Amino acid sequence: MTAPGTTARYFLRGDVEAEPLVDRWYAWVHLVAPATAAFVVVERHLRMMESYVRSPAMHAAAAANPATRSGPFLDLGGARVAEVRALLEATRARARHRREFVAAFAELDELLEGMTGAALEPLYPSVPAALRGLVELEYDRHHRARCRLYERLLYTGALADPSEQCLRLVRSDRDGDRPFAFSTPRLPVADGGGEGAVELAVPFAAPELDALFRARTAPADPDALADALNLDAGSRPRFRELFTAEPPRAWQGGEGTPTGSGRVRVSYFGHACVLFEDGDVSILVDPVIAYDHASDVPRLSFADLPDRIDYVLITHAHHDHVLPEALLQIRHKVGTVVVPGSDGGGLMDPSLRLVVEHLGFPDVREVRELDVVRLPNGAITAVPFVGEHHDLAIRSKTTYHLRLGGRTVLVGADTANVNPAVYERVHDLVGDIDLLFLGMECEGAPASWVYGPYFARPLDRDHDQGRRGRASTSQEALDVVERFDGAEVYVYAMGEEPWLYPLLGIPYTTESFPLQEAERLVKSCQAQGRHAERLYGAKRWSWS
Incomplete structure (x- = not known):
């Protein structure tokens, strides 16, 4: 060449x-x-x-x-x-190893089904070979027997x-x-x-x-x-x-580039991906990044990321929020990846820390509710993530409260405010916020769409449809806005950007319930004198 x-x-x-x-x-x-x-x-x-x-x-x-x-x-x-x-x-x-593993789970389920309180120790020799040495047998508080995987061991084997x-x-x-x-x-x-x-x-x-x-x-x-x-x-x-041979377009620092503490720039990259920079630290949430394809849709791409990303925050394990395709392409510039911690060992709730480490990231930190990551001029606090997970025991989920440059942000992801008492308690601890980001996909997929392969038996159709993985409705979201007295409210585009179509395939129209609910929230917030909008494609602005 x-x-x-x-x-x-x-x-x-x-x-x-x-x-x-x-x-x-x-x-x-x-x-x-x-x-x-x-x-x-x-x-x-x-x-x-x-x-x-x-x-x-x-x-x-x-x-x-x-x-x-x-x-x-x-x-x-x-x-x-x-x-x-x-x-x-x-x-x-x-x-072959995978089929044996799946079959072994069915055998173990049957073995544990009849256990209602008797000692589990005698069962270990009967654990199917494909699971032997990989599980711990235990009871929950209702004396229902179950198994817990030694998940890190699985990464060392044939699976x-x-x-x-x-x-x-x-x-x-x-x-x-x-x-x-x-x-x-x-x-x-x-x-x-x-x-x-x-x-x-x-x-x-x-x-x-x-x-x-x-x-x-x-x-x-x-x-x-x-x-x-x-x-x-x-x-x-x-x-x-x-x-x-043509260099990429120069990184557009431009208007709003943070030059020191007290000034914060916010860059929306589409869907639920937001970058925060305050001159001391850069934080990227749920990276899903567009490519430089020709389009009428405004976009920020890989070329618009800073040379150093101090923290990547992952809110939950759904594929439109933790994307190996994007993570691998930014790994060389990332310091620490912050992920929600799970209880460990649950089949349906794999450890995000282990997954991200397996993607080659050397510094991955788990957080649980109200854990704090200290920053040079602020803090990242893990806040409970309510709903959206089909009433399943999924622990690897969190939203984040950010304090940067004297301003505060609540990154709410796809939380469904079905238990307002949680946010009442959180507000008592963190107080009011300046910016609120929320997804409002309030007509989510049924439980079987993601988790169906792991169910021991198929879920009844009515139950499956009733346990949708949805985000907040306009009224639920407005309760969060008012509780935290958010001055600025931003609703994610919810998969409408064209680069999300291969990941979500959502055929939204103006008649779609989530879009109508998002519009209701925006209008309600505006009527209260708050700045509110539904984001789309890209947006860059700053506080000073």
Whole structure:
């Protein structure tokens, strides 16, 4: 690419998408955590591929319908059946340990079902082989027997094989071009799986990825990167095409750039992703970052992040709030990742700390309710996250109260204010706030949409529909606003940005209940003299 004796100075293009894959499927938290990954592969991936091989036309029709696009339907247009069949057979062969693990859970459930208080110690020899040494048997306070996983041990065994991980790089000229992330495998490039795509057969934790993604804003030698990533000769021409000699646009500090304590800049990157900077510290919440695709939608992309992000805050484990695709691309500039702590060992509630550590982050800190992270000129306080998790025992969730530059923020994520007494107590501790951020997806998915593979038996349909993972309604959200006397209220875009469509597939219209509820909240707040708006795409402003 360059003359002999010269140094190559090229940049990874801003429109290069980087999809992390596990066994050819899009990587999300439950596909990185070993226990949940076993259930997802056995109870979802295998079943979807079997169904596609039997009836590709049915899948094509369902995937083309916005109302069913995010369901269990492969979006391959009814084609490539032979390739899906080949992946199905290969997955069956590789998934032996996972199938044994899932079957062992069913056996253990049956073993524990009849235990109502008698000693559990005699049962250990009867624990199925696939779970032996990986579980602790215990009772809850109602004398119901259950098991707890030694989760860190799972990362050392066959269920966490890094050879199944890879990264798929491809240029794209628009948002939302990808199929729905969780329903369609990415078939191998060698078999026609994507023109111009390059696959890096490296584990997610590989430090070489930091050098690759640093090249988005700092010049690098593509050939040297290809050497470090062990790219084969056939992939190198496509890899070089992912780079350009043209530098990315300069980072727009501009108006509102914090120059010292007492001034705070806020940057909204879309969905629930917000960056706070006060001159001493930078804090990024729930990173989901857009690529530099041509679009009429305003955006802030990877090029708009500062060179150093002191803290990344994760609110909960849903795939639109903790995204390996974004996390891997910013790892080289992140100091500490703050995650909500779980009780540990619950199948449906994998440890976010272990997941993020498995993604190669060296400094991951767990927080629980009212834990405080001290800052040079403020603090981060973990605040209870109410609702949105289908009444399940999910502990890895938190909202955050931030104190920066003398101002205060409540990052409310998708909390559903179904228990106002919680926020009454929290307000007694933290007082009023200046800014409030809230999601209002108040018509969430049923419990089975995410957690169905882990249920010991299917949930009754009425119960499934009744236990939706929803955020606050306008009245519930207004109660939070008034309780904390928020001067400025911002409602997330809730997946409307086009780069969220492959992750959420939400076909919102102006008649959609969540959008109507968001509008009611905004108008109610404005009528009270508060600044309120529903965010969309990008916004950057500052306090002084």
